[in-house]
Amino acid sequence: MTQSSRPQRFRAGRHRIVQGDSLQILRRMHSGTIDVVITSPPYNIGLAYESYQDSLTEDGYLGWMEDICAAIRKILTPDGSFFLNIAGTSAQPWLPFELAVRLRKQFVLQNHIVWVKSIAVDGSTVGHFKPVNSPRFLNRNHEHLFHLTLSGDVRLDRLAAGVPYKDKSNIARRGHAQDRRCRGDTWLIPYETVRKKEQKFHHPGTFPVALPELCLKLHGGNAEKVLDPFMGTGTTLIAAQRQGLTGIGIEIDPHYVSVARARLAAELAAARSPQNV
Numbered sequence: 001m002t003q004s005s006r007p008q009r010f011r012a013g014r015h016r017i018v019q020g021d022s023l024q025i026l027r028r029m030h031s032g033t034i035d036v037v038i039t040s041p042p043y044n045i046g047l048a049y050e051s052y053q054d055s056l057t058e059d060g061y062l063g064w065m066e067d068i069c070a071a072i073r074k075i076l077t078p079d080g081s082f083f084l085n086i087a088g089t090s091a092q093p094w095l096p097f098e099l100a101v102r103l104r105k106q107f108v109l110q111n112h113i114v115w116v117k118s119i120a121v122d123g124s125t126v127g128h129f130k131p132v133n134s135p136r137f138l139n140r141n142h143e144h145l146f147h148l149t150l151s152g153d154v155r156l157d158r159l160a161a162g163v164p165y166k167d168k169s170n171i172a173r174r175g176h177a178q179d180r181r182c183r184g185d186t187w188l189i190p191y192e193t194v195r196k197k198e199q200k201f202h203h204p205g206t207f208p209v210a211l212p213e214l215c216l217k218l219h220g221g222n223a224e225k226v227l228d229p230f231m232g233t234g235t236t237l238i239a240a241q242r243q244g245l246t247g248i249g250i251e252i253d254p255h256y257v258s259v260a261r262a263r264l265a266a267e268l269a270a271a272r273s274p275q276n277v
């Protein structure tokens, strides 16, 4: 979990990446300086990461996550948002809920968003999921996204993250200024279809860019700095770049750091290309 070697720092455009242990680095960051934290920590379910061993005791894991979240609490601005993405497994179904309850001492659960990775509608399935081969358990098609804040009172931009009205007559009838409404707390964000592991950057647990992008839109326009303390392949930093914000990523594994740097470099080059200027 911890590494004694000195953190290494990299820059990509206005974004920063630190290779090292997130708890050590978070504890050294200045208080009240980060507007939005979006992260998917290791879930402690034995995923085959490049170097991190994803198999602590349950109590050890929950204690470590409490320490991580206490450090995040300290660096968040008073009206900041912390989006924590986590899921359980059939063997550990209580884990996300246990963690959420432990975090009551530190945060208000302002919203509980369900990230739907796949859903069956009218007899056909949208999205992808890893099938659970068991007569006892259903396939797990969703994950949690706990929206944690310091006060529970953070003003959000619900329409920026919203959707158009299906029935356009509602716009005038209900006196809305624009064709946009809150999308609610179930977000259908399927993974892109991939055929090879390299398309997922050889990482076992990434989220789609659309997930952190939607979190940033929902948090709204007053944000500047976005942090992902378990950056993995840099997905949150790609979202920050696309939303015109400054991203900071922390990742312990040198291989994933190099993947994130390459992804960001490609994103920055695409933004500079003549079609996008």
Ligand SMILES: C[S@@+](CC[C@H](N)C(=O)[O-])C[C@H]1O[C@@H](n2cnc3c(N)ncnc32)[C@H](O)[C@@H]1O
Residues within 6 Å of the ligand: 001, 002, 020, 021, 022, 023, 039, 040, 041, 042, 043, 049, 050, 051, 052, 203, 205, 206, 207, 208, 229, 230, 231, 232, 233, 234, 235, 236, 250, 251, 252, 253, 256
């Ligand atoms: C669920 S993955 C995050 C994936 C990321 N959301 C993405 O889209 O690529 C969790 C990451 O945390 C990293 N990690 C594990 N322990 C860490 C630690 N102590 N400090 C920093 N990173 C750590 C793992 O190497 C892994 O890449």
